[in-house]
Amino acid sequence: MTLTELKYIVAVARARHFGHAAEACFVAQPTLSVAIKKLEDELGVVLFERGGAEVSVTPLGAQIIAQAERVLEQTAAIKELAKQNKDPLAGPLRLGVIYTIGPYLLPPLVKQLIDTVPQMPLILQENFTVRLLELLRQGELDAAIMALPLPEHGMSMQMLYDEPFVVATPKGHPWAARKEVPAEDLKSETMLLLGNGHCFRDQVLEVCPEMARFSTPGNGMQRTFEGSSLETIRHMVASGIGLTVLPRASVPDMKDKNGMLSFVPFSAPAPSRRVVIVWRKSFTRRAAIEAICACVAACDLPGVDMLPLADAA
Numbered sequence: 001m002t003l004t005e006l007k008y009i010v011a012v013a014r015a016r017h018f019g020h021a022a023e024a025c026f027v028a029q030p031t032l033s034v035a036i037k038k039l040e041d042e043l044g045v046v047l048f049e050r051g052g053a054e055v056s057v058t059p060l061g062a063q064i065i066a067q068a069e070r071v072l073e074q075t076a077a078i079k080e081l082a083k084q085n086k087d088p089l090a091g092p093l094r095l096g097v098i099y100t101i102g103p104y105l106l107p108p109l110v111k112q113l114i115d116t117v118p119q120m121p122l123i124l125q126e127n128f129t130v131r132l133l134e135l136l137r138q139g140e141l142d143a144a145i146m147a148l149p150l151p152e153h154g155m156s157m158q159m160l161y162d163e164p165f166v167v168a169t170p171k172g173h174p175w176a177a178r179k180e181v182p183a184e185d186l187k188s189e190t191m192l193l194l195g196n197g198h199c200f201r202d203q204v205l206e207v208c209p210e211m212a213r214f215s216t217p218g219n220g221m222q223r224t225f226e227g228s229s230l231e232t233i234r235h236m237v238a239s240g241i242g243l244t245v246l247p248r249a250s251v252p253d254m255k256d257k258n259g260m261l262s263f264v265p266f267s268a269p270a271p272s273r274r275v276v277i278v279w280r281k282s283f284t285r286r287a288a289i290e291a292i293c294a295c296v297a298a299c300d301l302p303g304v305d306m307l308p309l310a311d312a313a
Contacts, residue, residue: 003075005039006068008032009047010138013065016054069138073282076139080284087119088287094123095292096132096144100200100230101275104249105145105299112295120288129199136280143279143289145296147199150278157278158289160296162305164248164272165204167264170240176262183266190242192233195226203273204245237261247273248303274307 011021012032022029040047047061057065097106102124110122125132125141132144133153145160167186169175194201227233233244238260246263254263277296279289290309297306 001039001042003072005035006071008035009039009061009065010068010072012036012048012055013057013061014134014138016056018055073137073139073280077282077284088285089117089120089291091119092121092123093285093288093292094125094140094142096125096127096135096141098129098132098144098146098199099126100194100198100247101145101147101249102126103231104247105275105296105301108299108301109292109295112298113291116295117291120291128197130197133278136278139280142283142285143277143292145275145277147203147273147275150276153278154281155278156281156283157276158293158309159307160275160277160293161301161307162272162274163301164270164303165245165266166248166251166254166303167266168234168237168244168246168251169262169264170237170243171260171262173243173262175243175264178264180267181264183271186243186245192236192242192244193226194230194233195228200230200247200273203271206271234261245271249301252302254303 008021008025008027011024012018015021015024018033019029022032025032036047043064045060045064046058047064049056049058106124113120113122125135127135129146129150132141132146133151133155135141136144136153136155150157167175167181175181193204227236230246230250234246234250236242237244251263254265256263277289277292283289293309297309
């Protein structure tokens, strides 16, 4: 049994496809398949049910793969301990960020890190919350910046900042002249939302639950359209299709008069989200996490309330 074989079975379990797993591991599919068959023969068990378009994991295989993930995580921890003995800030840090935070936080964050810890370049990945947590557990990411609430994860976590939401309307919309908008007023408008999988979508639905029931007659919500990204939705709003809710950091100037959108704050208490950084408890480069937190705190994000750094939960 080798670490490479364990890496292969974890990759197949994640991709549910031998070909895609081989691509992720940068090997030919026959190489991966032969290695997995060799491991199955050695253990005397079947890890995967082959056949059909998608590979499935056997019940015993799921237990073995979960143990393999822990072994790979501990192996990565050994390597990190060796690095930490030299300089915990030396070498790349693999950082994940959810889609609705990355475009607005990463530009100032990367600049701050280059200025303060140039010896620690970031390897960045944007993805959904569930996928980032999975990559953290597998040791493929060192840390991830996400928004609460999170599913149960069993990792260390540091609060970073609170970010209010704002309403975006087309230029000339009657709401553009308002000083603030009650959340309940959204149910009378055509709303644009992110698609399933985005945690920001769920947070917006908490602000106005009627959006989740737009297709039911008599609920008040005229209609809800879905987009793949906040920037796509922003352009749809500018074209006059409807309104949307945006995180405040995505709006550099609330009083901008030259664009195609107008932005209006919510009435108090304004809905918001809390942004956090999460990492495995076994991750040994604590100084690297502290450097990320300090650089986030130094970022000038519009309308955001930075939180004091405390001991990680």
